[in-house]
Amino acid sequence: MRVTVCVRQGLDGEINPFDAAAYEVALRIPDAEVTLLSMGPLGVRDFLLRLTRLGARRAVLLSDAAFAGADTLATAYALSMALKKIPTDLLLCGRQTLVGDTGQTGPMLSVLAKLAPITEVMEILSCTPQAVCCRTRTEQTLTAPLPALLTVERVANLRLPSIRSRVGEVEVWSAADIAADPARCGLAGSPTRVVETRENQSGRRRCRRITPAELPAVIAESLARQRQERSEKNAVNSSLHILTVGEAPLPYAYSVSANVSVLSLVDEEMLLEQIRSADADAVLFGSDAASKLMAARVAARLGLGLCADCTALSAEGDELLMIRPALAGSLVAKIKSRTRPAMATVRTTGSSEAALLVAAGLGARNALPVVEALAKRFSGTLAATRRMVDEGFMPYELQVGLTGRTVAPAVYLAVGVSGAVHHIVGMQRSGTVIAVNPDPKAPIFDYADFGIVATAEELAALLS
Ligand SMILES: Cc1cc2nc3c(=O)[nH]c(=O)nc-3n(C[C@H](O)[C@H](O)[C@H](O)COP(=O)(O)OP(=O)(O)OC[C@H]3O[C@@H](n4cnc5c(N)ncnc54)[C@H](O)[C@@H]3O)c2cc1C
Missing domain, CATH: 3.40.50.620 (HUPs)
Structure with a gap:
């Protein structure tokens, strides 16, 4: 062989x-x-x-x-x-x-x-x-x-x-x-050109300290607020004709234009034909495995530039600006395509993703039953840092970050997570971020909306 x-x-x-x-x-x-x-x-x-x-x-x-x-x-x-x-x-x-x-x-x-x-x-x-x-x-x-x-x-x-x-x-x-x-x-x-890079501040948030007892109410309010904000988010600022492959990229498409058509991700030949005949300015794909594979294959077959994993889009005249993290998330790059239609995959999450993800970091390794019970109580699912995976506490499939999955739940509850940049790039598009860590200087608090300075074990009291 x-x-x-x-x-x-x-x-x-x-x-x-x-x-x-x-x-x-x-x-x-x-x-x-x-x-x-x-x-x-x-x-x-x-x-x-x-x-x-x-x-x-x-x-x-x-x-x-x-x-x-x-x-x-x-x-x-x-x-x-x-x-x-x-x-x-x-x-x-x-x-x-x-x-x-x-x-x-x-x-x-x-x-x-x-x-x-x-x-x-x-x-x-x-x-x-x-x-x-x-x-x-x-x-x-x-x-x-x-x-x-x-x-x-x-x-x-x-x-x-x-x-x-x-x-x-x-x-x-x-x-x-x-x-x-x-x-x-x-x-x-x-075909793709980086037109600007700047330091990535996008994940940074203003953290409000709360007590463990306030956590249930904060989760409930955040879930309700995120649901409303996500349905109101459509701001239009151009007349670009945008095709989306599937419905997952629609919020990105509507953030730059109202002139949007949806194609279905069924057959490569059919998709090529539709893109060739549509005379569109941009084609957007989601970030699930099938969409990413199809986007790369279609781009290669049409000889078009493809920008991966965009976290935002904007329009400059009749051109699409594609914005994505670069260099392990430390930079944000603005990218243009020299070929038309511009093509991009955008960071989307599967419809199966829960509204609440409870992520366990190494600090929560001795309190996993508490983390699991929290996820169950608020109908969330589990996620993990790479160290939890490397040390054998949780499976790789749950790893979030640069070398794991990208997620964007309505609420991300990080327990015992230090907040390394490699982890942040995978969760920074979450709606509300809540961090629990006994170290008040842990970097995760810079990327959280709410912070609880406590150990994972101290959350057990919430469950009794
Ligand atoms: C090339 C590369 C790629 C990487 N890719 C990824 C990736 O995809 N995803 C990822 O997550 N990481 C990734 N990493 C690793 C990353 O840099 C960090 O090492 C990792 O995210 C840290 O995991 P952690 O927060 O669980 O552990 P630590 O950094 O060890 O943090 C543990 C935290 O727990 C807190 N703590 C201690 N006791 C308790 C307690 N009782 N209760 C609650 N908290 C407590 C501590 O204060 C500390 O902040 C990558 C690294 C490299 C070099």
Whole structure:
């Protein structure tokens, strides 16, 4: 089985954590001949060399000034051209990088390299020369014929090299080596443009201190207020013609225009036809796995720029401005598309998401029964920080944050959560945030509307 793994070096010099999981998953496939593929400056060669010690026989680095400044479409194009020279039965990518955090390159690559895609893979259940069968994050069992492309969740820790392990070979290929069209590479080939970045203050809130006894009333009032505010939110300021795929992105569409049409997410060919004939200014998709995969595939097939995971939209004349967090949420970027219609996925939450999420952080690890009882009492569901997942207290499916899910419930009750930026980016669109933490200086209070300085255990009194 010829397995290729796309890997990227993070800003910290280490392998992107999702790619690390994809590499480990590849190494565990019996009889896999693993090749690594990366794009970046020449310095990335040493990084790849180190990674070959874990089992890949060969690594290919795409390095050329022509590749610099590539967005997801231009990156997927370059990788697809390289794959023409790397025979591959199975291509594994991490679900997303931490730098770009778009999750688009894999799905776009599936179109350009003609590979059957399965996204958000938690586990490969079987892999034969004909097909691969996987369990996904939404607990689906999906099968794809080979050659296939999988985007892998952060489900495995990458092994360490042994003292006896040897380094493999790293080949460096230029744009000419892969016969890439310079007009489709790097900045020149990137339809999306970042027009402005600024420090992200968006999650910050003014926190009012309350006592544990006030919590039930605050939750009830917040749930009622959020329901009303969400139904009143539609402010119109342009005449842009906007298509939404499904109804989930409608609040975003109506925040910039009243000229909105809804398409259904059924069939890729039908959707392509509708988008081609609609003469729209923008097309918006939701952020569930199926919508994200479809958005990336449609963008790749139409050669359009796609902005991932927008948290707000605005209009500037007849152009759509797409606003999204960048660099692990520390920055907010304003993005325009050079191609029309502009395409974006917007952060939406599934209709199945409860109005109240009760998130447990490491500080609540000894009071989980209290957290569960609170969720039950207010008809909420549970969420977790990464540390709770890493320490084995809660399953990965419940993790909120940069390397977990993005949520936006009406009320987010964070118990024993410190408020690291990696967690905040996943919950900052929640309606009302309530934090419970005994440390009055915990950063979570900067992102909360209501704060209770208390331990999780002290909330038990509310339940008696
Ligand atoms: C690349 C990268 C990606 C990451 N992705 C994510 C992600 O997706 N999601 C995520 O959550 N994190 C993520 N992290 C980790 C993140 O940086 C933090 O380490 C993590 O969010 C902290 O989890 P925590 O708040 O549960 O634990 P801690 O930071 O240990 O905080 C525990 C808190 O509990 C409080 N406490 C102590 N005792 C009690 C008590 N009895 N009752 C109540 N509170 C108490 C403490 O005051 C403290 O504030 C990522 C990190 C990196 C480097």
